[in-house]
Amino acid sequence: MAVQVRRIVTGHDANGRAVVTIDEVSKNITSSRPGASASVVWTTESFPVNNTGDADEGLRTVRTTLQNGTVFRVIEFAPGVAPRNHRTDSIDYAVVVSGDIDMELEDSVVHLKAGDVLVQRGTIHNWVNRGSQPCVMAFVLIDAKPVEVSGKVLSAVG
Numbered sequence: 001m002a003v004q005v006r007r008i009v010t011g012h013d014a015n016g017r018a019v020v021t022i023d024e025v026s027k028n029i030t031s032s033r034p035g036a037s038a039s040v041v042w043t044t045e046s047f048p049v050n051n052t053g054d055a056d057e058g059l060r061t062v063r064t065t066l067q068n069g070t071v072f073r074v075i076e077f078a079p080g081v082a083p084r085n086h087r088t089d090s091i092d093y094a095v096v097v098s099g100d101i102d103m104e105l106e107d108s109v110v111h112l113k114a115g116d117v118l119v120q121r122g123t124i125h126n127w128v129n130r131g132s133q134p135c136v137m138a139f140v141l142i143d144a145k146p147v148e149v150s151g152k153v154l155s156a157v158g
Contacts (some may be wrong), residue, residue: 002029003076003136005039007058021054026074028059035081035129038073045069064141064156065090071141077101077129085126086158090141092120099135102128122147122154 011021026039043060065088100113104126129135147154
């Protein structure tokens with residue numbers, strides 16, 4: 001089953017008054033592997049962010065991250081989701097909304113449950129749902145320079 005996310009986006013009318021411009025169940029659902037479905041809620045392409053205009057930035061086609069921008073997505077990981085070891089050139093803020101999941105790093109595993117938050121700083125990782133219920137997580141990915149350790153650049157992979 002694909003993730004279901006209600007998106008509510010605000011903006012301004014012709015007189016500059018605050019209004020709701022979008023109130024819908026997100027239609028931009030993607031999948032990067034079997035057992036995971038993601039809703040792209042919103043994206044930006046610059047810093048500082050430009051809040052002018054009426055374009056639906058949740059419809060932009062993006063990969064994991066967006067160069068010089070941000071990606072806000074909600075992902076549902078089904079039990080037994082296919083593995084995908086990856087590293088992004090971003091700093092990721094993640095919140096477990098429901099369920100639980102294991103984050104596998106190279107030499108360790110961290111179990112996260114609903115309400116837990118994570119700051120992912122360019123590390124290679126994998127999400128594994130060993131439970132019997134889906135796990136829903138919200139992610140904000142912000143473009144970052146590749147990690148450098150002891151003079152070696154650890155670029156995005158996967």
